[in-house]
Amino acid sequence: MPEKTPIPINLEARVRELERIIKFHKHYGSDKSQKLDGNIELKEDKRMSVGRMYLGNSNINVGLANEINRLRAAAGIGSDPGYAHKSINSELILEHQKATALSFFYGFRPPLYTGPEAGDTIGVTNGGNTITDGKKTFTTNALAGAYISILGAGSGTLETHLIASNTATVITIATTWVITENVGYTVFVPMYLGAANYPWQRVYLMGDLRFGSGASAGANVIYIKYGAGDPENVVTANIGSLYLRTDGGANTTLYVKESGTGNTGWIAK
Numbered sequence: 001m002p003e004k005t006p007i008p009i010n011l012e013a014r015v016r017e018l019e020r021i022i023k024f025h026k027h028y029g030s031d032k033s034q035k036l037d038g039n040i041e042l043k044e045d046k047r048m049s050v051g052r053m054y055l056g057n058s059n060i061n062v063g064l065a066n067e068i069n070r071l072r073a074a075a076g077i078g079s080d081p082g083y084a085h086k087s088i089n090s091e092l093i094l095e096h097q098k099a100t101a102l103s104f105f106y107g108f109r110p111p112l113y114t115g116p117e118a119g120d121t122i123g124v125t126n127g128g129n130t131i132t133d134g135k136k137t138f139t140t141n142a143l144a145g146a147y148i149s150i151l152g153a154g155s156g157t158l159e160t161h162l163i164a165s166n167t168a169t170v171i172t173i174a175t176t177w178v179i180t181e182n183v184g185y186t187v188f189v190p191m192y193l194g195a196a197n198y199p200w201q202r203v204y205l206m207g208d209l210r211f212g213s214g215a216s217a218g219a220n221v222i223y224i225k226y227g228a229g230d231p232e233n234v235v236t237a238n239i240g241s242l243y244l245r246t247d248g249g250a251n252t253t254l255y256v257k258e259s260g261t262g263n264t265g266w267i268a269k
Contacts, residue, residue, distance in 0.1 A: 090107065115184065116135070126178065146163050151184050209225075224243075228245065235263055
């Protein structure tokens, strides 16, 4: 049987190149926008982002009252974690976390800043309402209406507050800080889910409806919860939360959390 003629090296390289092109080819629309052909597989502990921003985050105390989703962001093109930048881009993120068994869909739009820069420290004062970053040159009041999240360097405590005003280097929040330590911070504006003229028709939930930011047991968070039975001495929530009883009757279907810090203070309506 005659020996096979070996494939020339240059031809073999060309075949491999064609295989690579076929595997990673893209489809484009008439306006050069990319069209997706098939599914996108999101690997465990990975995220997919639309926009130009580097994000890093982690969850601690998952499923507990003090659960925290910590976000670290270095905004901008080609930036590294821990460095402070500005991004003029919006960011939409789909994330799958294996360790927490949770998936997240969230996004931000400008103004978007992070700090402090490498080698700097920035602190906040308990009961105060300002944070100063001398390396920034914000446009006066350009951040008003946005939010700022701070993450305690030692405690890992997360706070999120509405920004009332700002100067070139000082951000003033509408409320007051709870922690007092060196912090990292992110200034951002959340994205809307739907729009006034384009609302979502229906939202499907299997769990609680959560309002507010920061830790789940924090003072800025309330819930709409549901379930069978009287919530008194059973369901923990902050004042202002609502409970919908699935087996209730007249005057025992809706409950309002009117007092207390634990699972008491529920009043039937």
